[in-house]
Amino acid sequence: MPTVAALGEVGVIARLRRQIPGVPSVLVGIGDDAAVLRGGGREHTLFASDMLVEGVHFRLPTKRGLTPFSTFSRGLTPPRWIGWKALAVNVSDIAAMGGLPTHAVVSLGLPRTTPVAFVDGLYQGLTRCARRFGMSLVGGDTVRAPVVVVDVAILGRVKPEHLVLRSGAAVGDRVFVTGCLGGSLASGRHATFVPRLTQAQWLVRRLPVHAMMDLSDGLASDLWQLARASRVAFQIEARAIPVSRAGKTVRHALMDGEDFELVFAVSPQTARRVPSSIGRVPVTEIGVVSRRGARVELMDAHGRITPLIPTGFRHF
Amino acid sequence: MPTVAALGEVGVIARLRRQIPGVPSVLVGIGDDAAVLRGGGREHTLFASDMLVEGVHFRLPTKRGLTPFSTFSRGLTPPRWIGWKALAVNVSDIAAMGGLPTHAVVSLGLPRTTPVAFVDGLYQGLTRCARRFGMSLVGGDTVRAPVVVVDVAILGRVKPEHLVLRSGAAVGDRVFVTGCLGGSLASGRHATFVPRLTQAQWLVRRLPVHAMMDLSDGLASDLWQLARASRVAFQIEARAIPVSRAGKTVRHALMDGEDFELVFAVSPQTARRVPSSIGRVPVTEIGVVSRRGARVELMDAHGRITPLIPTGFRHF
Numbered sequence: 001m002p003t004v005a006a007l008g009e010v011g012v013i014a015r016l017r018r019q020i021p022g023v024p025s026v027l028v029g030i031g032d033d034a035a036v037l038r039g040g041g042r043e044h045t046l047f048a049s050d051m052l053v054e055g056v057h058f059r060l061p062t063k064r065g066l067t068p069f070s071t072f073s074r075g076l077t078p079p080r081w082i083g084w085k086a087l088a089v090n091v092s093d094i095a096a097m098g099g100l101p102t103h104a105v106v107s108l109g110l111p112r113t114t115p116v117a118f119v120d121g122l123y124q125g126l127t128r129c130a131r132r133f134g135m136s137l138v139g140g141d142t143v144r145a146p147v148v149v150v151d152v153a154i155l156g157r158v159k160p161e162h163l164v165l166r167s168g169a170a171v172g173d174r175v176f177v178t179g180c181l182g183g184s185l186a187s188g189r190h191a192t193f194v195p196r197l198t199q200a201q202w203l204v205r206r207l208p209v210h211a212m213m214d215l216s217d218g219l220a221s222d223l224w225q226l227a228r229a230s231r232v233a234f235q236i237e238a239r240a241i242p243v244s245r246a247g248k249t250v251r252h253a254l255m256d257g258e259d260f261e262l263v264f265a266v267s268p269q270t271a272r273r274v275p276s277s278i279g280r281v282p283v284t285e286i287g288v289v290s291r292r293g294a295r296v297e298l299m300d301a302h303g304r305i306t307p308l309i310p311t312g313f314r315h316f
Numbered sequence: 317m318p319t320v321a322a323l324g325e326v327g328v329i330a331r332l333r334r335q336i337p338g339v340p341s342v343l344v345g346i347g348d349d350a351a352v353l354r355g356g357g358r359e360h361t362l363f364a365s366d367m368l369v370e371g372v373h374f375r376l377p378t379k380r381g382l383t384p385f386s387t388f389s390r391g392l393t394p395p396r397w398i399g400w401k402a403l404a405v406n407v408s409d410i411a412a413m414g415g416l417p418t419h420a421v422v423s424l425g426l427p428r429t430t431p432v433a434f435v436d437g438l439y440q441g442l443t444r445c446a447r448r449f450g451m452s453l454v455g456g457d458t459v460r461a462p463v464v465v466v467d468v469a470i471l472g473r474v475k476p477e478h479l480v481l482r483s484g485a486a487v488g489d490r491v492f493v494t495g496c497l498g499g500s501l502a503s504g505r506h507a508t509f510v511p512r513l514t515q516a517q518w519l520v521r522r523l524p525v526h527a528m529m530d531l532s533d534g535l536a537s538d539l540w541q542l543a544r545a546s547r548v549a550f551q552i553e554a555r556a557i558p559v560s561r562a563g564k565t566v567r568h569a570l571m572d573g574e575d576f577e578l579v580f581a582v583s584p585q586t587a588r589r590v591p592s593s594i595g596r597v598p599v600t601e602i603g604v605v606s607r608r609g610a611r612v613e614l615m616d617a618h619g620r621i622t623p624l625i626p627t628g629f630r631h632f
Contacts, residue, residue, distance in 0.1 A: 037418075048456075052459075102353075151365070
C-alpha cells in the first residue's frame with residue numbers, strides 16, 4: 001500500500017501548492033471595501049463580508065413573534081428588511097470598488113425560539129435583493145445563537161480598468177456624493193436602501209474615478225477613511241451637502257451613518273462630465289481635495305473653515 | 317450632462333450583466349460542503365462559510381478575562397483555539413470537496429468588554445491556521461455583539477477532475493474514514509484538530525473517489541447526509557469503526573460529532589489501492605454501499621443489522 005513519506009503534512013501542502021500554478025494573489029487585502037484577488041482570467045475577484053447583529057444593527061420584538069410592518073414605528077425592523085439589508089450592505093461594498101456582485105453565502109445565527117415565519121421573511125429579503133442585483137445565494141451555515149446574527153460574505157468581479165480603491169484621491173480632485181444624507185435609521189432607509197450599483201457602474205465605465213467608497217459610518221467618519229487611505233485633505237462645503245428629509249440638518253448628514261451612498265473623487269476635468277443625477281439619484285459636488293496630509297475640514301456659509309473630527313457610528 | 321435614461325435601475329443592471337460575458341455559473345449550490353462555481357479558468361472556485369458562537373461552539377470564562385490553557389479543564393476554550401477552529405472547520409469543508417483553500421474573510425462579533433488580549437489570541441489562532449494551509453486572510457468585518465461570534469467565509473479552488481461531491485456514492489462501493497472518532501469535545505480536539513487536507517489531496521490526485529464529506533455532526537448523522545445526497549444505503553460494521561481514546565465506545569464514535577475527519581466511498585477495485593494510513597493518519601474501511609435508497613444500517617459483532625437513526629449534534 002502506498003503511503004505519504006516522512007515529508008509531513010506541512011511539507012506536502014507546500015509541495016502541492018508549488019506544483020499548481022494560478023493561485024490567485026492578493027492585489028488589495030484588508031482595509032478597502034472589499035479584498036481584490038487576481039484570478040486566472042481577465043477579471044479580478046472581489047471578496048467581502050458584513051455582519052448584522054440583533055440589538056446593534058436592527059431590533060426585534062421581545063416576544064420574538066413576527067415583526068409586522070407597523071411595528072417599524074416602534075424602531076423595530078421587519079425580517080424582510082433585515083434580509084434585504086444583510087445582502088444590500090455587501091452589494092454596496094462591491095459597487096464601491098467598481099465591481100459587480102456575483103455570489104453570496106449566508107451564515108445565520110438563530111435563537112432556538114425563532115419562529116419559522118421569521119426565517120421565511122429573512123430569506124424573502126435576501127432572495128429579493130439577490131434577484132434585483134442578478135446574483136446567486138449559493139450556501140452558508142445555520143447555527144444556534146442567543147440573538148439573531150446574519151453574516152453575508154459576497155463575491156464580485158471587476159475589470160482591472162474599472163477597479164476603484166480608496167487610496168487614489170489626488171490634490172485638486174473634486175469630491176461628489178450620490179443621494180441625500182442623514183436620518184437613515186430614523187426613516188428606516190438603513191434597511192431598505194438600494195445599493196448604488198447602477199451609479200457606480202455608470203461612473204467607472206465612462207470616467208476615470210480616482211477614489212470611491214460607500215458611506216456606512218457617516219460622511220465625516222468615512223471621509224476620514226478616504227483621507228487616510230489617500231493621504232490627502234478634504235475640504236467640504238457645508239451648504240453643498242445634500243441633506244435628506246429625515247436627516248434635516250447638515251450635522252445629521254455628517255454624523256448619522258448607514259447612508260450607503262457613494263462618495264468619490266475625480267479630477268477637475270472629469271468633474272465637468274459628472275452628471276447631476278444617474279438613474280434618478282442626484283449626484284452632488286460637495287468639496288475638493290485641498291492638499292496633502294490626511295485631514296477633513298468643513299467650510300461654513302461664511303467661508304470659515306473648521307476641522308471635522310472623525311466621529312460617526314461607533315462600532316463599540 | 318449625460319444621464320441614464322428611463323431604463324431604470326433593474327433594467328440597467330440586467331443589461332450590464334448581459335453585456336459582460338464570463339459570469340461564473342453555479343455548478344453546485346446549497347447542500348454540499350461548499351458551493352462550486354465555474355470560473356473563467358481551468359479550475360472551479362469553492363465558496364463556503366461556517367459560524368462559531370460563544371456558548372454553543374465554545375465557552376469563555378464568565379468574567380471575560382483571558383482564557384489560559386489551564387481553564388480548558390473546566391470546559392473553556394482558549395482564544396487561540398477558537399481562532400484556529402473558526403478557520404479549520406472551513407478548510408475541512410474545502411478539503412472534503414477535493415480542493416485547496418486560498419482566501420478567507422473573517423466577520424467578528426465582540427462584546428464591548430472584550431479584552432484586546434482575547435482578540436490577539438483569536439487572530440493568532442486564525443493566522444497560524446492560515447499559514448499552515450498556505451492561505452490568506454484578506455478582510456472581513458468587526459461589529460459589536462452580546463456574545464463572541466466568529467464567522468469565516470472561505471474560497472478554494474479545485475481542478476474539475478479532483479472535485480468530489482456528496483452525491484456520487486454507488487451500490488457496491490466501499491466506505492472509509494480517516495482518523496479515529498468520538499470524544500472530540502471532551503478531549504479538546506474539536507478546536508485543535510488538523511483538517512484532513514493532505515489526506516483528501518492524496519486521495520483525489522491518485523484515485524477516483526465517488527463521494528466524500530467531512531464529519532462535523534457525528535458519523536451517524538453525516539452518513540445520513542451522504543445517503544440522502546447519493547440516494548443509497550450504507551451498511552456500517554460496528555467493530556470496524558475506529559474509536560478514539562477519548563471516544564471510548566462505538567456509540568460515542570457514531571454520535572459525538574466535531575470529528576472533522578473524512579468519510580468517503582470508492583469502488584471495490586479502487587478500495588484495494590486505499591492505503592492504511594496517509595501522512596500518519598489511519599484510513600479505515602468501515603462498511604459498504606449495500607443498495608439503492610437512502611438508509612444507514614449498523615451491523616454488530618453477531619452480524620445483526622439495525623437501522624441507524626440520524627442523530628448526532630443538534631443545531632437547535
